[in-house]
Each structure stands twice: as C-alpha cells, then as structure tokens.
Amino acid sequence: MGKKAKSAGGIAKASQRKVDKSTLPPPPPPPHEEVGSSKPLNEPALPGGSFKVLGEEGFDDGGVADLSLLIDLDDSVQRRRRGDSEYFSASRANLLPRATRGPLARMDRRDQKIHLAQLLFSEADDSEEKGPSEVYVDQVDGHEDQATLKHRTDRLTNARAALSLSLLLREPACASLSLAEICKRRLTLQGKTGAEDSLRCADKAIQIAGEGFYDNDDVAIEAEETPVVDPKYEVDPTTPGLANPAMLKLLPVRVSQLCMRSALLQRGNALSALGRDEEARASYEIVFPLLEKEPRCARVDWERHSLYVNIGNTYSRQGEFEKADEQYKVAERLGQDHLDEPGGSERDGLGMVIVAKRAKAFALKKVGQEAEAKELLKEVITMQIKKNQLEEQKKKEEAEAAAKEFDTAAEQATQVSENVNPAT
Secondary structure, eight states: OOOOOOSHHHHHHHHHHSOOGGGSOOOOOOGGGOOGGGSOBSSOSSSSSSOBOTTSSOBOOTTHHHHHHHHOTTOHHHHHHHOHHHHHHHHHTTOSSOOOSGGGTTSOHHHHHHHHHHHHHOOOTTOTTOSSOOOOOOOOOSOOOHHHHHHHHHHHHHHHHHHHHHHHHTOHHHHHHHHHHHHHHHHHHHGGGGHHHHHHHHHHHHHHHSSSEEOHHHHHGGGSSSOOOOTTOOOOOOEEOTTSHHHHTTSOHHHHHHHHHHHHHHHHHHHHHTTOHHHHHHHHHTTHHHHTTSOOOHHHHHHHHHHHHHHHHHHHHTTOHHHHHHHHHHHHHHHHHHHHSTTOOHHHHHHHHHHHHHHHHHHHHHTTOHHHHHHHHHHHHHHHHHHHHHHHHHHHHHHHHHHHHHHHHHHHHHHHHHHHSOOO
16 A cells, blocks of 8 residues: 655645546446447448448448447546546556657557557558458569559558557557558568468467467567567467457457458468468358358448458369359359349449459459450459449539538528628
C-alpha cells in the first residue's frame, strides 16, 4: 500500500486522481453480446445497392461493426481487463499503451488507433487492391515501372508500420491483420521470390488468431524492413491467442474468426505462389466453416467467391480442369444470384461473374481449348464494358447527390441568415 497524503496539497491531488464513476461512459457489453456484422440491420446504414441481404430480410452494415470490434476505439478490452477505476486513472495519466516516440507521440491512444485503421484499411483511388476480390494472381513480371514499384513498396511499408503500432498499442487483432496484409502486399511487390517470407507472416497471423499461444518478440521481427530470422532463436509462446479461453473472457470469439479468415486466405495465396497447391487448397477450405453463418451479402459473397476461384485455380495448375470448373461454376453462381434476386447488387454480381469466367478461360487455355477460351473472354469483355458503365453511372449519381446535399445546406444557411438579419 502507498503512503496516504497528509498535506492539504497532497490530499487535493489524491482527490483529483479518484475516478467519479457517475461521470463514466456506460460499461462495455459482455463479449458474447458483441456480434459485429453477423446480425443484419433492419434499415440500410450506408447508401448504395450492395447491402441488401439475399434470401432474407435485413441489410448488411458493410463490415462497419466488424471494424469496430477489430480496432476497439472504445477500449472495451482494456476496460474489461483493468476495471474502470484503473483504466480511467491510467487514461487520465496518459499511461495506457501507446507510441511514446516519433511523430505519433503527440497523439493520444485513440488517435493512434485511428491512424492504425488508416494504415490498414484506407486505399487510394488508384490502389491495385481497391477491389473486393482476393483471388491470387502473380502481378510481378519484372517489367513494372518505378511508379508502380514505389506504390507497392509504400503499401508494404504501411503494413509494417501498422504491425509495429499494433504491438505498441497491445492490440493483437490488429497485429494479426497487419501480418496478413504484409503477406498480401509482399506478394504484390515481390511475387514468388517473396512467397516464403509471406507464408511466415501468414502463419504468425494464424497463431495470434488461434486458441494457443504465440511469441510477441517473434512477431515483432516482421515489422522490420528486412526481417532476419535467427535459426538459433528459441520461440517462447507465452502470449494467449485471440481464441484462447483467457482472451475470450475479454473479447468476442468473432474477433478471432475475422482474423483467422483473413490469415488463412492469405496463407493460401502464399502457398499458391510457392506452387504448393494441395496445401493452398486445404488452407482455403478451412475458411468455409467460418463463413457458414454469415449473411448472403455482396461483401461476404466476395470472400466466398475468392475462395472458390482460388481453389479452382489450384486444380487448374495441376491440370484437373473438370474439378477446377466445378469451383468456377459455384463462384459464378454467387455472382449470378446478385443479378437474379431482388435487392442484389448488379455491380458486384457482374464483378463476380467476370472474375469466375476469366479464371475459367485461362484454365481452358491451359488444357489446349483455346477456341472456347477466346469465346469466353469475349463474354468477359462485354460484361466488363457494362460494369464500367455502371461504375460511371454510380459516380455520376453520387456527384449529383452530393451537389443536391450542398445546395440544400446552402439554402438552409441562407434562410437562417435572413431570419437572424431581416432586411430593413
């Protein structure tokens, strides 16, 4: 026990450190009540035609609730772990985990988390990864221009920075996602030559998302620009994973599932780059049980679609066209559902059908059916033109809506001004 203050000044300072519980925000809900985006909304929370749930009532929230669980801006996990008195005392004293050096040192913990979200999830309009598809394609052919290489290098640097910041903030979910992003962005930058390093990152992301333990220092190596793995280093897994019973008292199991889905998919992509197709297929297939209870919406269907096309591509690379085609047909059906069913997203449906047909065309070409492949690619081009027209129409509608909103706000401001300062 510490010494009790005796002087008037000491007593005053001690009273200031006490937390008045009546002024605190409501306590976080129990972890089992945090369901993220798995529960459809009654009304669309975001504008656009991509959020209607197929086959049932309700709307997808676009993954917003999942993002809130992963970033945890309200610090629900820290509050549960420390208790309100200790947490808010540490918050007032600025003693919660955060970056204390460098350009982020002036930010508080919450602002640093927002910066972390920007590193992980924000994408420029010209980003190669802007689309929702996670189908693995080797993008490195040795003829990339300097602007492309710089863009890809910057993206990888941001993912490493996100991992470093995640560790400083002690946010394991973000660390797992950062490792999955490092895997993805290294494959985009280095292709097959970086696949072993990418696979190592994906494996570590899975460890963090799992129910066992992981070594925090071993994870931190991947934040370095040139990670050096010491073969003599003895891994000491003492930090509980996101699905560990100790962690499930503090956060919902959905956090683990979201991280595991991302890590397994990227692991499959790294294995595909290495030509280890059977292992890649197994990694992709593990994701399906995690998606069984997810709603049929464009966002999640893109994830399902990417898995099916990736699995099809593993068969195609092994020369098994019939098995590959089975997967492409399922992927195409997912997109066609959005074109056929009321409330489906035409733009996303077209996108899924295009990706599936293109993959099938390449598979046909590999088995020598070039005429069929050319005919299929003609369909793809026609559909792509239609999709581009939809994209342009959507941009036009968004611009018109923004202009209308601006005009309405300007008109309201003018009316207020006239009421405050009537003409004499």
